[in-house]
Amino acid sequence: MTTAQRLSAPDTALAELWERLGHVERRVRVAVALRHEGDPAPDDPLRGQYLTPAGAERVLDSRDAFLPVPDLGPGAPPERGRIAELAGRFGLTGPDVDLLLVAMAPDVDARFERLYGYLNDDLTRRRATIGLALELCGLPGAGPGRFRFAPSAPLVAGGLVEVLEPERPLLSRVLRVPDRVTAHLLGDDEVDARLHGLVRVAEPGDEPDGGPVTRRVAAAAGTGSGFTHLLDRGGDPARLAVAALTASGLRPLIVDPAALAAAPEPARAARLLAAEARLSGGGLVLGPLEALAPEQPKGAALVGALCAAVGGLSPLLVYGRKHWDPLWAGESPVTVAVPPPDPADAVRRWRSALTGAGAAAGLAAGTEEADALLADATRAYRLDSGQIRRAADVAVRLAAQEGRPVEPADLRTAVRAQNGAGLARLARRIEPTVGWDDLVLPPATRRQLSDLALRARHRDQVLGRWRMRPGGGRGRGIVALFAGESGTGKTMSAEVVAADLGMELYVVDLSSVVDKYVGETEKNLERIFVEASEVNAVLLFDEADAVFGKRSQVKDAQDRHANVESAYLLQRVESFDGIAVLTTNLRANLDEAFTRRLDVVADFPVPDAQQRLALWERCLGTEIPRAPDLDLATCADRFELTGGSIRACAVTAAYQAAESGRPLDTEQLVAAVLAEYRKLGRLVLESEFGPWLERGRRR
Known part of the structure; x- marks a missing residue:
């Protein structure tokens, strides 16, 4: 009011x-x-x-x-x-x-x-x-x-x-x-000033229409002590909690867990929260629980203090991805699983958020065409109501800067802005700048990449609502393997898939993962997997055979601990909820047990002459001046190089052209190829280089 x-x-x-x-x-x-x-x-x-x-x-x-x-x-x-x-x-x-x-x-x-x-x-x-x-x-x-x-x-x-x-x-x-x-x-319903920054009243929004899960949560919150735990299984538990309290005629009070943990007197803050809920006739919504680290003594004490302060006199709804531990509080809650939202409901939430942010046209128009475009642009993302609201606001402001309606690119940029910095501290963050047109691959490999993107878009529907991967602690993630020689485009393909999904690419730095001390490698990997599950991004393990290697016969303690690492990864990959890509030059070095856990396996062969010609054209681009006698077809036919090597040769030749001050010619290009052969340790054959060999040596 x-x-x-x-x-x-x-x-x-x-x-x-x-x-x-x-x-x-x-x-x-x-x-x-x-x-x-x-x-x-x-x-x-x-x-x-x-x-x-x-x-x-x-x-x-x-x-x-x-x-x-x-x-x-x-x-x-x-x-x-x-x-x-x-x-x-x-x-x-x-x-x-x-x-x-x-x-x-x-x-x-x-x-x-x-x-x-x-x-x-x-x-x-x-x-x-x-x-x-x-x-x-x-x-x-x-x-x-x-x-x-x-x-x-x-x-x-x-x-x-x-x-x-x-x-x-x-x-x-x-x-x-x-x-x-x-x-x-005196008639004032404003939240206690002592709780400023700690709690807020949920704003009226586009709440779900009394579905079965909402009714279950409302019933759990309205019976007994009202203590309810919402187990996040890819849905939006915060929005569901607000909807359940609203349906019960209660005032939803959303608690900021980070602010609660940082309060000078957390126990006093818990008492004030409980008093505010009772005074205003409301219920408390706290989450995600992971932000309080309840597995630590301090976090568990804080959760217990809040539960004790509320004392069953007001509904308390907590949510998170972790199962409830009875040691966290003196009372155990009723647990309700929150499944992924229906695609139509997700579109409705996005449209409502865009309309609320001020989008008067474009994706917020509400037509069938706009809804289909909105669904295609946001299907791969996992966002709660708060993230959707913030992303919609960013997208509207991006479009307003250029005086146009909101477009899918605005939504993708806005969603990437919601990713936290936790994973960036453990992996190298790359914002994709390439697309499908930049790839030169065989049709079979492109189909496998398209299949990976398709799975990522529809995983919530297939693995979540249709329950095509039930039981066994299996997650709803997508794991792919890119196998092929160095320079065949594996990393670039991962970047293209991330760009197609509107996500960022995080490349795991193996130097920050592998540790000589026993058990530390597993801990580092666990932190990466946990953070990756929280962001809308593609996780890339480059040179994955370094950590996903075969288990061997145990002959000493070192072999036993190496096998423990592989066994941990086998379990963790299966329970992963994100999108991961493994790349390797030596597929035979990977443990065979990983193959069953892979959703997509894409092979990257060495390009043929036609593909090499296309790679030469793309790597040289249109800006560098070319001599009339530049013969790319001959270079593509004579020199069997991978895409990475062709890119390196093109860059070397461009430097030579810049130094000479004349257009790029065949002689400069062959000289760059000769330097690349020497760098790779390959034999330089006269039958392959022909008349350019002697001139290249003189250069």
């Missing part, structure tokens, strides 16, 4: 509060009159600053804590409206409500400050003490009413009243009501 809405709304909450505070005021008037009647010096301007002998006698003659309290006015009116809601949510009785209003009165009406100072016999103490609050509510100081301010009592445990000055005797301790409680009773 905005400030304008709050000011223009009927002030029923304020009227109810004034009525109750009017009752408190009548009690205070009676108490002041009784105190004034027995005061020997009521007009003393320094009253409350010192104690005379007569005043000491009056204190001794006054009633003690065990005597009945005098009647301080008529009984309080019955609770209704916000006061009744607050009493019901926090389990308050009639005396609890009276004590709360007495403690809150100075925050609403400044007159009570001076009156409480007078009644406290100390003008500097302008809030109600426990003793004064009990007196105004007709409760003896030595009676059971004093225990309503115990740490476990509803007023204090619920965060409605704070008892200050613990060094003083109990009856002299000052009571303070948090500003958030006062604001709530």
Whole structure:
């Protein structure tokens, strides 16, 4: 609710509060009159600053804590409206409500400050003490009413009243009501300012329409303690949790786990979160749990503190990819698996996010053609509702810079911007700049690459909703093997596939993975696999036979640990949820058990003469000036080179042409080929080079 809405709304909450505070005021008037009647010096301007002998006698003659309290006015009116809601949510009785209003009165009406100072016999103490609050509510100081301010009592445990000055005797301790409680009773529903940056109210959005999973989550959150764990299986658990709470008529409060973990006093923050949920009639949504590292003692203590603070009095929905560990908290939740979303639902969410971000045309138009284009552009991505909203905003701003509608390229750029930097610390990040037209490959190899891209786009539908890979701890990832000689285009093909999917390519640096210490290689690989599952990217293991090698017969401890690494990789590749490409020059060196776990195997043969000619044309480009006698067909026919070697020769020849200041001719190109042969250690045969051999040697 905005400030304008709050000011223009009927002030029923304020009227109810004034009525109750009017009752408190009548009690205070009676108490002041009784105190004034027995005061020997009521007009003393320094009253409350010192104690005379007569005043000491009056204190001794006054009633003690065990005597009945005098009647301080008529009984309080019955609770209704916000006061009744607050009493019901926090389990308050009639005396609890009276004590709360007495403690809150100075925050609403400044007159009570001076009156409480007078009644406290100390003008500097302008809030109600426990003793004064009990007196105004007709409760003896030595009676059971004093225990309503115990740490476990509803007023204090619920965060409605704070008892200050613990060094003083109990009856002299000052009571303070948090500003958030006062604001709530005055009709303000803004989140507690002490929770700024820690929690936010879910914005009204395009929520799912009461599907079976949503109904299950709503039922789990509305029964028992309301403690529910959403196990992420490729879906959007945060959005599902918000939808379930909204369907139950509750206010969804989304907690930032990173901010909670970084809070100076996490336990206090957990109590404030629990109080806010109860006060506003809402439920807490926390996740992903991995951000809290609950497997660590500090993270587990934080999860346990939040569960204990909520105590089953408000729904608590947590989500993440990890299964719940009973050691994380004293109570176990109801677990609900969250499957991948339906493709039509994903399109609807993207369109809603684009429309909300201000896209007036293009992919947000809502036509069948626009929906098909939007589905094709976003099908390969796994994003939650927050990431979709942020990506849509970035895409709209990218299109607005050029004054055009949103295009698929804008969406792909925006999605790449959502990838975190965690994987970039473990692998080399490459933004693809090549496409299918840049590849020169046999038709069979191109079909295998197209099959890899097809699998990546439809894996959620086939492996998720259709459950074509059930059981056994198998993930929903796609793993491919590119096998062929060095320079045949394996790495470039991985980049092309990533570009076709609108993703980035992360090349694993083997120097940061392989470790001489036992067990460290597996730990490094596990970090890479975990981070890769969190981003929309293609993971490339170049020269994969270095870590995916064959298991051998155990002859010593070194062989045994090498086999352990291979066995770990066999298991981890099968449970991987991302897209991975392995490249190798020696396919025979890979363990045969990996073959069964591969979805696509693409062979990259050495190019033939026709393919070599196409490679020469692409590598030389159109910018470099060419001599009329440049004979690329002869070079392609005579020299059996791979694509990588042809690219190296083209670069070398370009340098020679730049140095000579004349167009590139055949002699310069053959000289570059001769240098490449020597670099590769290949035999230089006169039958292959012909008349250019002697001229190349002279150069």
